[in-house]
Amino acid sequence: MTSIDEFRTRARRWLEQHAKPFDESADYDMEGSSVPLEESKRFQKALWEAGFAGITWPKEYGGQGRGAEELIAFSEEAADFELPTGPFVIGLGMPGPTILELGTEEQKRRYLPPMLRGEEIWCQLFSEPGAGSDVASLQTTATRTENGWVINGQKVWTSGAQYSDFGAIIARTDPTLPKHKGITMFVVDMHHPGVTVRPLVVATGQAPFNEVFFDNVEVPADAVIGEVDKGWDAAVVMLRNERVAIGAGGRARSNPLSYDSLLELARARGAHTDTAVRRRLALLYARESALTTYGRVLHEETTAGLQIGARGSAAKLAGAELSLWAADLAQDILGGDVVLGGADVERVAAAIVGAPGGATAGGTNEIQRNIIGERVLGLAKDPGVDRNTPFNQLKLSR
Numbered sequence: 001m002t003s004i005d006e007f008r009t010r011a012r013r014w015l016e017q018h019a020k021p022f023d024e025s026a027d028y029d030m031e032g033s034s035v036p037l038e039e040s041k042r043f044q045k046a047l048w049e050a051g052f053a054g055i056t057w058p059k060e061y062g063g064q065g066r067g068a069e070e071l072i073a074f075s076e077e078a079a080d081f082e083l084p085t086g087p088f089v090i091g092l093g094m095p096g097p098t099i100l101e102l103g104t105e106e107q108k109r110r111y112l113p114p115m116l117r118g119e120e121i122w123c124q125l126f127s128e129p130g131a132g133s134d135v136a137s138l139q140t141t142a143t144r145t146e147n148g149w150v151i152n153g154q155k156v157w158t159s160g161a162q163y164s165d166f167g168a169i170i171a172r173t174d175p176t177l178p179k180h181k182g183i184t185m186f187v188v189d190m191h192h193p194g195v196t197v198r199p200l201v202v203a204t205g206q207a208p209f210n211e212v213f214f215d216n217v218e219v220p221a222d223a224v225i226g227e228v229d230k231g232w233d234a235a236v237v238m239l240r241n242e243r244v245a246i247g248a249g250g251r252a253r254s255n256p257l258s259y260d261s262l263l264e265l266a267r268a269r270g271a272h273t274d275t276a277v278r279r280r281l282a283l284l285y286a287r288e289s290a291l292t293t294y295g296r297v298l299h300e301e302t303t304a305g306l307q308i309g310a311r312g313s314a315a316k317l318a319g320a321e322l323s324l325w326a327a328d329l330a331q332d333i334l335g336g337d338v339v340l341g342g343a344d345v346e347r348v349a350a351a352i353v354g355a356p357g358g359a360t361a362g363g364t365n366e367i368q369r370n371i372i373g374e375r376v377l378g379l380a381k382d383p384g385v386d387r388n389t390p391f392n393q394l395k396l397s398r
């Protein structure tokens with residue numbers, strides 16, 4: 001037995017003892033969790049203690065110091081279980097890897113171990129009402145003081161801000177520079193009295209994301225991630241990690257739009273004998289397998305320290321398109337029942353409603369296509385007429 005096989009067997013045993021197998025009849029919220037936050041925290045801590053959190057992160061920052069093969073082996077085993085780890089996905093997928101790559105030694109030692117142990121939850125504070133796809137147009141400011149910086153402004157669509165302890169925020173620090181240049185990334189304490197989090201309720205009645213207001217929020221000088229005025233570079237690192245986390249993450253069996261789930265749904269409703277449904281299920285299986293293999297390659301390259309470049313955008317785009325495509329199939333299997341509810345329908349219906357969000361979160365499909373067009377296919381760049389103009393000379397809606 002190789003060491004990877006041993007790791008896989010140990011992971012399987014641990015999951016069988018500590019995690020719930022996927023249960024279709026459970027009551028889930030929009031983030032796919034039916035579990036209270038404290039229980040999620042306990043689970044994440046146990047996962048870390050057992051050696052299955054931060055599998056590829058360095059040991060000195062709380063990780064396991066293992067390779068991509070172990071990470072993939074664990075993900076494959078975990079796909080059969082319902083892991084209540086949703087609140088940690090953003091921290092471990094985006095700010096965590098960014099701090100690992102650009103943070104100071106002090107930041108890595110301070111923030112990464114509690115993040116892995118599930119003791120501190122993080123969110124990503126990029127989008128603003130006037131800055132989504134073109135996030136470099138952001139208007140939140142950070143002004144230098146004697147001891148650090150003061151942040152003022154508003155963010156929006158911040159997933160998980162309602163329970164986050166820290167956020168990675170990008171703010172304008174020099175408006176006399178062109179829009180991509182005078183930005184800085186900071187660690188911000190979400191419990192600071194000047195931070196106000198207001199939930200945004202979506203069509204299902206859930207509030208998975210928020211508006212976040214910053215009124216004279218002080219951050220110390222050592223809260224800067226990367227370099228002052230070079231926050232765009234840090235943002236690009238975080239967006240690259242975000243696309244790998246979203247696009248190359250693999251699709252758990254528990255995902256209501258996965259091949260396994262939709263096959264079960266089709267069987268339960270007798271639709272599995274319909275030739276058209278069978279053909280689409282087979283296609284779903286093929287597309288899902290191709291995406292899993294592609295994600296595996298990206299994970300291996302990322303863990304080996306290689307730059308995957310715009311291929312992260314290709315994975316993110318393919319994942320979003322696949323979810324939309326699978327949502328169509330799910331609707332056809334359910335027919336009119338999709339609006340009538342019932343234990344097995346609710347979860348699928350929530351995933352169908354949520355699928356378009358996947359084509360927007362982490363950069364829209366159009367933006368991913370622009371990136372692939374420019375950086376992979378070598379097509380002409382977007383004109384970007386405001387690229388070299390000082391930010392404070394741009395005409396902006398405020």
Ligand SMILES: Cc1cc2nc3c(=O)[nH]c(=O)nc-3n(C[C@H](O)[C@H](O)[C@H](O)COP(=O)(O)OP(=O)(O)OC[C@H]3O[C@@H](n4cnc5c(N)ncnc54)[C@H](O)[C@@H]3O)c2cc1C
Binds near residue numbers: 365
């Ligand atoms: C479920 C979900 C979770 C999210 N979580 C977070 C989070 O935690 N933190 C965070 O900071 N943000 C988050 N976001 C926000 C997300 O990053 C933005 O919604 C996204 O970047 C798009 O910005 P926008 O909504 O302002 O749309 P806009 O940028 O206004 O785009 C509107 C439309 O115009 C198109 N468009 C814009 N520019 C171009 C172009 N140059 N070429 C072609 N088409 C273009 C877009 O594709 C889109 O169809 C989340 C969004 C969703 C849906």
